[in-house]
Amino acid sequence: MRAKNGKQYIERLKKANNNVYVNGERVKDVTEHPAFKNVVQSMARLYDLQYEKPEKMLYTSPTTGEKVGKTFMVPTTIDELIERREAMMEWQTTTHGLMGRSPDYLNADVMVMGPAAEFFAEGDPAFAENARKYSEYARENDLSLTHTLIHPQVNRAKAVSEQKDANVALHLVKKTSEGIIVDGIRLLATQGAITDEILVFPSTVKKSGEKDDPYSLAFAIPNNTPGLKFLSREPFVVNDNPFDHPLSSRFEEGDCIVSFENVLVPWERVFILEDSSVCNRYFRETNAVVHMAHQVVIKDIAKTEFLLGVVLLLMESIGIDGFQHVQDKGTEIMLTLETMKSHLYRAEYNAKLDKWGVMTPDYDALDAARNWYPRIYPRLAEIVRILGASGLMGIPTYKDFENEEIGPILHRAMQGKNVEGFERVQLFRLAWDLTMSAFGSRQTHYEYYFFGDPVRMGMAYFEKFDKEPYKQRVREYLNDLNVKKPHYVKA
Numbered sequence: 001m002r003a004k005n006g007k008q009y010i011e012r013l014k015k016a017n018n019n020v021y022v023n024g025e026r027v028k029d030v031t032e033h034p035a036f037k038n039v040v041q042s043m044a045r046l047y048d049l050q051y052e053k054p055e056k057m058l059y060t061s062p063t064t065g066e067k068v069g070k071t072f073m074v075p076t077t078i079d080e081l082i083e084r085r086e087a088m089m090e091w092q093t094t095t096h097g098l099m100g101r102s103p104d105y106l107n108a109d110v111m112v113m114g115p116a117a118e119f120f121a122e123g124d125p126a127f128a129e130n131a132r133k134y135s136e137y138a139r140e141n142d143l144s145l146t147h148t149l150i151h152p153q154v155n156r157a158k159a160v161s162e163q164k165d166a167n168v169a170l171h172l173v174k175k176t177s178e179g180i181i182v183d184g185i186r187l188l189a190t191q192g193a194i195t196d197e198i199l200v201f202p203s204t205v206k207k208s209g210e211k212d213d214p215y216s217l218a219f220a221i222p223n224n225t226p227g228l229k230f231l232s233r234e235p236f237v238v239n240d241n242p243f244d245h246p247l248s249s250r251f252e253e254g255d256c257i258v259s260f261e262n263v264l265v266p267w268e269r270v271f272i273l274e275d276s277s278v279c280n281r282y283f284r285e286t287n288a289v290v291h292m293a294h295q296v297v298i299k300d301i302a303k304t305e306f307l308l309g310v311v312l313l314l315m316e317s318i319g320i321d322g323f324q325h326v327q328d329k330g331t332e333i334m335l336t337l338e339t340m341k342s343h344l345y346r347a348e349y350n351a352k353l354d355k356w357g358v359m360t361p362d363y364d365a366l367d368a369a370r371n372w373y374p375r376i377y378p379r380l381a382e383i384v385r386i387l388g389a390s391g392l393m394g395i396p397t398y399k400d401f402e403n404e405e406i407g408p409i410l411h412r413a414m415q416g417k418n419v420e421g422f423e424r425v426q427l428f429r430l431a432w433d434l435t436m437s438a439f440g441s442r443q444t445h446y447e448y449y450f451f452g453d454p455v456r457m458g459m460a461y462f463e464k465f466d467k468e469p470y471k472q473r474v475r476e477y478l479n480d481l482n483v484k485k486p487h488y489v490k491a
């Protein structure tokens with residue numbers, strides 16, 4: 001099988017008939033449903049790009065010799081790492097970083113499962129073989145993937161095994177000759193409704209103890225597996241007029257609660273079973289988190305570039321670009337962009353072959369970036385809000401402009417310094433949809449949380465950071481001052 005195009009993506013999704021619910025109703029066909037049909041087209045566009053730019057987006061499969069997606073390519077040189085980046089950047093500039101779970105994100109994860117398959121052998125040698133085969137299967141079939149890492153928020157002060165209803169969270173029910181039976185709930189599968197398969201993996205941040213072994217699993221199954229339900233949140237596609245909702249009409253991915261009702265996971269799809277220790281180490285020891293962070297920083301750059309463009313046009317359109325504080329806010333975005341680019345280039349420049357034989361970016365650079373961007377992104381959204389002011393609420397709809405009586409009034413009223421009223425409103429609606437609409441607010445929420453709770457990520461970062469050299473340098477400086485100690489101070 002070769003890399004798929006958009007039409008094949010849509011046909012496969014239609015045929016799969018995933019068990020998706022939205023607004024209390026079972027969705028008959030996600031490719032036609034108003035909540036999903038536009039984002040399905042955006043996904044299809046990404047797959048079409050693979051054939052429009054084959055040099056950039058495809059490579060030759062090491063097993064079949066067919067052309068497959070480069071976002072699955074295992075890099076063994078820095079040049080190949082850069083090729084991966086260029087393919088990912090092509091997709092990210094197409095979506096302007098607004099589809100956080102575009103396929104390249106999880107392709108980075110399953111890519112690693114091939115070369116790092118032996119990691120899974122710690123639980124059972126068969127799991128290593130399962131991981132290797134799955135990595136190949138995902139690449140050769142160009143699977144689109146969703147994933148779920150976290151347990152429901154019942155009582156975060158207690159371990160998952162100590163909850164008042166310990167069976168709410170997804171857990172192992174029993175083992176059979178065919179596979180394992182699992183039951184319970186997982187969160188929060190972005191794109192659950194519009195993808196082929198789901199990866200159930202441990203959290204990247206929250207670590208588990210041995211008591212949580214029944215919940216410590218990793219496996220992958222098709223999204224139409226019997227017993228699996230995707231309960232998608234209320235969609236933010238209010239209407240799909242691209243003037244009114246320029247972004248949500250294209251990139252609204254949907255987030256799903258996932259319900260497993262005694263679901264059979266075949267043995268060949270199990271990677272980790274009842275093993276909190278292996279779960280806790282998976283992302284770091286395989287370096288999956290590093291390759292995923294590489295994709296994330298590329299997405300962050302594309303997103304910041306787009307946001308910067310919106311802010312610059314907005315400033316110009318109402319003649320505020322000469323004011324000092326306005327320029328300073330533009331500079332904040334520019335500095336963010338340049339900082340993220342520097343993280344990326346340092347990560348690639350210092351890349352090394354890891355123990356699995358994969359050319360792996362410098363994690364220090366990417367880890368700093370993935371900890372920093374969630375903290376800075378809410379500020380970027382705030383800058384749009386501050387600079388747009390009333391203009392972000394004075395945003396008539398396309399229908400208003402179509403009305404012969406009020407349209408011309410609005411067109412005149414909304415004119416800007418260098419743009420006509422209709423164009424200015426179009427620009428301001430874009431700025432609003434980027435940051436303030438339901439879609440825009442979710443973008444800010446997404447950036448803050450999607451890689452894990454930034455507070456606990458920050459704690460883990462602090463713990464891991466090699467602090468000793470800095471403390472030692474200061475100790476030496478103090479010593480070198482040769483200050484005579486008072487007699488009561490111990491030597």
Ligand SMILES: Cc1cc2nc3c(=O)[nH]c(=O)nc-3n(C[C@H](O)[C@H](O)[C@H](O)COP(=O)(O)OP(=O)(O)OC[C@H]3O[C@@H](n4cnc5c(N)ncnc54)[C@H](O)[C@@H]3O)c2cc1C
Binds near residue numbers: 149450
């Ligand atoms: C838009 C969006 C899309 C997402 N998409 C996906 C996806 O595709 N797949 C997926 O698996 N996940 C997804 N997530 C979930 C994401 O991984 C989690 O939101 C993130 O890991 C934080 O976990 P939580 O939401 O359970 O927060 P909680 O852990 O419940 O935290 C809630 C608050 O309590 C505090 N808190 C909780 N426990 C502690 C503690 N022990 N110590 C200190 N403070 C604590 C936190 O700091 C935070 O402020 C998505 C989330 C969002 C918002």
